[in-house]
Amino acid sequence: MEMQPELCRVEDALGILVGKWKPIILLILLQNGTKRFSDLKRSIPGITQKMLTNQLRELEEEDIITRKVYPQVPPKVEYSITEYGKSLEPILVAMHEWGTAHTLHKMKKSQQTLFRIE
């Protein structure tokens, strides 16, 4: 496994995953396969239309998701994860696992702080 800095391809994945709402969008699409724009919006409290559109467009640019428009009124647009997008799952899982352990680490730290203050 070549991970010398010169050959480092870590940024490729990072570049795709970075964005305030991208991980959660990907998790939802990984679990459901396909979701409408409005479903995503309802599933992600706090996101604005603009940001949802923006993050979806960026993921589409990278071939991580696809966008299917149904010519109806009112409009219907479905977003789906691609096979290629599914290949990101191991990374998201690794991050999730790490994050779960990290929660414990942070708890220990703040307890230490509490002890010191008392």
Next chain:
Amino acid sequence: MEMQPELCRVEDALGILVGKWKPIILLILLQNGTKRFSDLKRSIPGITQKMLTNQLRELEEEDIITRKVYPQVPPKVEYSITEYGKSLEPILVAMHEWGTAHTLHKMKKSQQTLFRIE
């Protein structure tokens, strides 16, 4: 493995890894264990002192690295990866592996583009 959006801890790892120079700093320290400030600077072409200091401080904040000052003139400061920091390696490896495959994906895309243009 719980990865429902509500329980998502992906952001924890992402928050630590995000930063233009953090992955490369971590890769260097994962390979060497310990490096001086100036060694890091020399190993990372294009980084400014300000950004190196900044990224190191943020990693230190998160207990991913430690900073050891030797009271000498000229100064000597060593940065080392912590045990906790080493736990990020699987994520970096997963990203690196994905990135390596991603390179092929991008090559295919641009070839398609070339064919279409011709």
Next chain:
DNA sequence: TGGTATAGTATACAAAAGGATACTAAGGGG
């Protein structure tokens, strides 16, 4: 006729991240 729903766009703004450059202390070498 007015309200609802969908999937956006347009505009303006605020905040965060990153970059360029100059400056510092304090000992050693010429």
Next chain:
DNA sequence: CCCCTTAGTATCCTTTTGTATACTATACCA
């Protein structure tokens, strides 16, 4: 006496990211 080195700060600026708010078209429903 001046310059070199190290590990930074300080200041200012630009770019990127994210937020808030208002606006659009068009069919359906009451």
